[in-house]
Amino acid sequence: MTALAEPAVPPTVPPRDQPVPTVPPVAAGGRPRWRRLPVIAALALATIAFLAPFAWLIAASLRPREYIFTTSFLPVPLRSANYHEAWTAVPMLTWLFNSVVVGVAAALAVTLSSAWVAFGFAYFRFPGRNLLFGLVLATMMLPFAVTMIPTYLIWSELRLVDTQVPLWAGNLFGSAFYIFLLRQFLLSLPREYFEAARVDGASYPQLFWRMAFPLIRPALLVTFVFEFKASWTDLIKPLIYLRDERLFTLPRGLKVVLDRFGYGGEQQWEIVLAGSVLATVPMIIIFFLAQRHFVEGIVTTGRK
Template sequence: MTGRRRPYRWALWLALAVAAVVFVYPFVWLVSASLKPRSEVFDNALIPHDWAPENYATIWSAAPVLTWLLNSVVVAVAAAAAVTVSSAVVAFGFAYFRFPGRHALFGLVIGTMMLPGAVTVIPTYLIWNELGLAATQVPLWAGNLFGSAFYIFLIRQFFLGLPRELFEAARVDGAGYWRLFWRIAVPLCRPALIVSFVFELRASWSDLLKPLIYLRDPALFTMPRGMKAVLDQFGQAGEARWEVVLAGAVLTTVPMIVAFFLCQRYFVEGVATQGRKG
């Protein structure tokens, strides 16, 4: 039996290796091109003939990259923390409490995922403008204080997988609902919370639309908004120095790769088990 399974195992490993190469190749090409001189950027060689690490010094001196990176960290962490906590609170309410119309209300929340984000751009901007915050970084993360349908669904699935007897025993001991949430539900569902945090961290880190709409001061730019300015200066409409643009793209991408590897164990566990109970 083992001998029969061996060819299938090798075929699976081969398929996974091919898929890994397909997914990794664009990033390897990006790093390679960012280390090439201007004349060799698009020669498709993965190993540069002539190395040009000064491309990183150029982008670092031509733009306030460190400021943009710090802005992105602040905005992304604030957005991820806000949506994780708010979504977890709502998800716990749907998972623990039994009330009439609970399923219909949950379906309505999930239905908001069908609403395109572009539909709410103008009214949302008008709200922030009335509050006097339209030219700040606050709109980039504060909207997440109201939760997200996708994360509510994901975290709720974890909460439903917890034995209800744990909560009932805590209630008998006098625990309040808030204590049930923080002391029982949250520690046991840490993988789902980390998955939500990492998902939103990546989404906020790579978001260009909101910074384009709200940010005017270069000192407040996030990395995607800053890279748009770099592209305007060094791209096709500017000096056509794509090696500098690609060096900036590498600086934008690497932090998310590091974040994924730091949270990989929880990330894989959360994605693999989020649908275990409905």
């Protein structure tokens, strides 16, 4: 027996004299826009709270010495000559160049070495792989203070103290955190891609450079930016290994500025604050230039 078709119900149309009910605007996620106002307000307050110290730093760096420690966020009265004095009082350009060289070298070294190790853990299947990977992750539990003295003795025996080599050469052995990050990204790639390339005669280095490397580019950029920022703000290593002022990086140079013009010095805080702004602005520019790829890499890595 065939089921009888149900009669079509005509749509109900409101009378002409009755007003059509209005629907509140709906956001892209399917929720009314007014319900997102508390979230937007909370994010705005958090943004203001995070930006307030940096805004005060910029304002204070543009004031005369006697007005520096006021609570106002406006640089009144204005004195832009503080930046010229900070730039000429110390070799700021040399320190900036040293920080760029050391930061790029450290970021490239740890990105390439960690990617190569992560590819090995993600692609190859061998006995004890998980145990070995667990030992690599366990190294993250070691504080820097534990390995600081043995590492210094190694570089001292190699006669590389008072050079910039110890600031970046240790990254040639990879980093446990970045190995974990890149391995998780590599595990999200279909293994069939690599197996098909192996059938076509591709070697293991070709699998890495021609296939894996382009596919994990967002994660590599995240690793590069993370390590560049870590190297840019690192003060401990330059304090340990550098003696010559011409080799100082910006954090080590700012320590000199603080000792010379801040506490125990001439109390010229306008120079200290101006130097701090000069050291911070390059990282902000780099982040905004790589923001799209940076956020994409974090989101894509988190999908695993």
